[in-house]
Amino acid sequence: xxxxxxxxxxxxxxxxxxxxxxxxxxxxxxxxxxxxxxxxxxxxxxxxxxxxxxxxxxxxxxxxxxxxxxxxxxxxxxxxxxxxxxxxxxxxxxxxxxxxxxxxxxxxxxxxxxxxxxxxxxxxxxxxxxxxxxxxxxxxxxxxxxxxxxxxxxxxxxxxxxxxxxxxxxxxxxxxxxxxxxxxxxxxxxxxxxxxxxxxxxxxxxxxxxxxxxxxxxxxxxxxxxxxxxxxxxxxxxxxxxxxxxxxxxxxxxxxxx
Numbered sequence: 001x002x003x004x005x006x007x008x009x010x011x012x013x014x015x016x017x018x019x020x021x022x023x024x025x026x027x028x029x030x031x032x033x034x035x036x037x038x039x040x041x042x043x044x045x046x047x048x049x050x051x052x053x054x055x056x057x058x059x060x061x062x063x064x065x066x067x068x069x070x071x072x073x074x075x076x077x078x079x080x081x082x083x084x085x086x087x088x089x090x091x092x093x094x095x096x097x098x099x100x101x102x103x104x105x106x107x108x109x110x111x112x113x114x115x116x117x118x119x120x121x122x123x124x125x126x127x128x129x130x131x132x133x134x135x136x137x138x139x140x141x142x143x144x145x146x147x148x149x150x151x152x153x154x155x156x157x158x159x160x161x162x163x164x165x166x167x168x169x170x171x172x173x174x175x176x177x178x179x180x181x182x183x184x185x186x187x188x189x190x191x192x193x194x195x196x197x198x199x200x201x202x203x204x205x206x207x208x209x210x211x212x213x214x215x216x217x218x219x220x221x222x223x224x225x226x227x228x229x230x231x232x233x234x235x236x237x238x239x240x241x242x243x244x245x246x247x248x249x250x251x252x253x254x255x256x257x258x
Contacts, residue, residue, distance in 0.1 A: 004053040004152055007039035009073050011059025011066050012093055012121060016138035017084035018042040018058050024141050034152055050076030054151050060086040060093060060121045067118075067127060074128035079151050082124045083144070085137040089209050090243035094121040097243060123243070132157055135190045137207040137240045143192050161212045163187055164204050167195040176201060183226045185236065188214030188247075205236060210246035220250065 008021060022043060028035070038048035055077035061067060074080055082088050090097070096104065097120045105112040124130055134147055143159055150157040160166070164186035168175065176182040176198055184203035186195070190211045197204045223233050237250030 003034060003036045005038045005048070005051075006035050006148075007050065007052040007055045007073075007077070008037070008042065009039070009055060009057045009059075010042065011057065011070065011087070011124075012062040013059030013084065013086040013091065015042060015058070017087075017136070020138045020141055020144065021056065021083075024145060027141070027145050031148065031152070035148065052077050054079045054081065054148070056081050056083050057087050057124050058083050060090045060123060061118070061127055062093065062096075062121045063117050065116070070124060070127055079131045080124075080128065081132045081134060081147060081151075082130050083134045083139050085135065085207060085209060085240040086121075087124050088133045088135055089241040090121045090123050091137075092239055092242070094243035095238065096121055121243070132159075134159075135192050135208040140192050140194065142194075160191055162191045163211045163214075164189045164191055164193065164195055164198070164208070167191050167193070168198050171195055171199065173198055176203065177222070177226065181226045183223050183228050183236075185219075187219050188216055205239065206247070207240045209241035210244050214246050216247070216249040 008018060010018060019042070021040075028037075037043070038052065039050075041047070055073055057070070057073060057080060061070060085091050086093070101117060101119045102112075105115045105117065109115055125133070132147060134143055136143075146159065147157045165175075168186060171194070173195060177184045177186075182203050184198065185206040186198060186204040188210055189204050189206045190208040192208050195204075220233065228236070234251050237247045241247050242251060
């Protein structure tokens, strides 16, 4: 059996998803005879030139250099998998999409004329074809290992496109919204975290982004009934997946980018 090559790339992000990859070192050792990490600057300065069998891409596109570099990564990769909210939806930094970036840079930087940035933060899929999107902030290690094993085996990853509510059911958790009136985005958020927040008695805040067909029309009145003001509802949808069209109704004070 031939050894597949794996590359890990960083764009605009906090490195949290790359750290999740590093945290999988024991599990990755079991794949050592099937996969070889050849480009991962978070872990090693040793770099092997492409092409690569699988590329994991963290981060959003926020600079002109990013635009050029992601196309290079795509050209060198047989399979490209985006990892995390920044790569799949543009991340929290996509809040810039609804404001004046020139104003931001003038306030933050002493010499803004040297800052070369785009007016938007966009997901990788807005610029190149993506073979699979792995959600989360950060990603879930179990899902990461499933995706790697799937591509090595030549099959589709077994990642259910359901809501966090299904994970609460599997864990036998009592619904915190029904039982206690705690606001929760679980009904409209993509599964994958294992219902971490409801499991510690707090509402889901949507870090895995929207599920395939979220019913916000049904959820928004419930959030209001459970004590959230309009501004609080707007804020909770304006975080990890603020750029996701599926969450546009939730952050309705913003005009979604095209």
